[in-house]
Amino acid sequence: MRTETILLIAETEASRIDAYLAANTDLTRSKLQKLIKEGAVALNGKPCRANSAVRPGDAIRILIPETDEDRLPEPEDIPLDVVYEDDDLAVINKPKGMVVHPAPGNPSGTLVNALLYRFRTLSGAGGEIRPGIVHRIDRLTSGLLVVAKNDAAHEALARQFSAHTAHREYLCLVHGNLKEDSGTVDAPIGRHKTDRKRMAVTEDGRRAVTHWRVLERFGTETLLDVRLETGRTHQIRVHMAYIKHPILGDEVYGSPAPKLGLNGQALHGYRLTFTHPRTGETMSFTAPLPDDFRTALHRLGGSEPKL
Numbered sequence: 099m100r101t102e103t104i105l106l107i108a109e110t111e112a113s114r115i116d117a118y119l120a121a122n123t124d125l126t127r128s129k130l131q132k133l134i135k136e137g138a139v140a141l142n143g144k145p146c147r148a149n150s151a152v153r154p155g156d157a158i159r160i161l162i163p164e165t166d167e168d169r170l171p172e173p174e175d176i177p178l179d180v181v182y183e184d185d186d187l188a189v190i191n192k193p194k195g196m197v198v199h200p201a202p203g204n205p206s207g208t209l210v211n212a213l214l215y216r217f218r219t220l221s222g223a224g225g226e227i228r229p230g231i232v233h234r235i236d237r238l239t240s241g242l243l244v245v246a247k248n249d250a251a252h253e254a255l256a257r258q259f260s261a262h263t264a265h266r267e268y269l270c271l272v273h274g275n276l277k278e279d280s281g282t283v284d285a286p287i288g289r290h291k292t293d294r295k296r297m298a299v300t301e302d303g304r305r306a307v308t309h310w311r312v313l314e315r316f317g318t319e320t321l322l323d324v325r326l327e328t329g330r331t332h333q334i335r336v337h338m339a340y341i342k343h344p345i346l347g348d349e350v351y352g353s354p355a356p357k358l359g360l361n362g363q364a365l366h367g368y369r370l371t372f373t374h375p376r377t378g379e380t381m382s383f384t385a386p387l388p389d390d391f392r393t394a395l396h397r398l399g400g401s402e403p404k405l
């Protein structure tokens with residue numbers, strides 16, 4: 099039977115490995131406890147117990163047996179906005195609504211399916227379900243991401259994201275008028291205690307840091323430039339809701355229904371900067387705002403920022 103392998107290097111300390119992994123993977127605590135009992139979770143190369151302690155730098159390996167929902171993704175002829183491409187990597191402008199990789203409930207129609215059709219080779223370092231995927235943007239967010247065509251490029255890019263030397267910048271419209279012109283949200287993020295599909299600011303979550311800067315004020319809404327220092331799931335959405343300025347159209351984290359012509363949430367990854375894994379050259383790419391985001395700005399009386 100084929101298995102998927104997940105490899106993690108612990109960044110923080112935790113009293114129980116099952117709780118740590120539940121906060122840092124898409125797996126539920128009950129699923130993890132079952133895998134641990136079956137010997138499918140190793141801590142520093144050795145089988146562990148559910149209450150084994152985790153320390154920074156620990157290596158954790160999870161082997162997940164294939165299920166009917168875990169079939170290998172198939173190539174699909176889905177249009178892609180390829181911003182840049184060479185022998186090692188490609189930069190994609192992902193549209194809002196596209197899932198990055200197959201998962202239960204989304205077995206096809208994902209970015210991975212499109213990548214498999216478009217490119218002859220993709221890295222395997224992320225596993226067979228996630229070929230080429232170095233980092234993610236959630237389904238409801240548009241914007242730039244880099245994919246790797248070989249394992250060497252994948253590992254080099256992954257190290258940059260882990261060390262926070264690769265930079266991601268976003269534009270978002272939020273509710274309310276922020277008092278300051280700039281600021282930082284430094285609040286740990288983990289799985290919501292009762293809703294496993296949501297993230298939340300939690301005491302036992304992973305450190306998450308978001309820097310924001312006001313670009314334009316509209317009274318009841320504000321346009322922000324946001325830079326991620328860390329890259330947690332739904333980080334910007336969670337942090338903006340946490341400071342009582344949720345993103346327009348983000349119904350999951352407390353915003354009213356979309357308005358101003360928006361088709362979903364007003365969050366767009368407009369700039370991506372990293373070092374090329376082969377040449378060492380600093381590379382920076384920008385992606386224009388989606389049409390609905392641009393429409394919302396015009397209806398507020400604002401103008402599209404120069405990227």
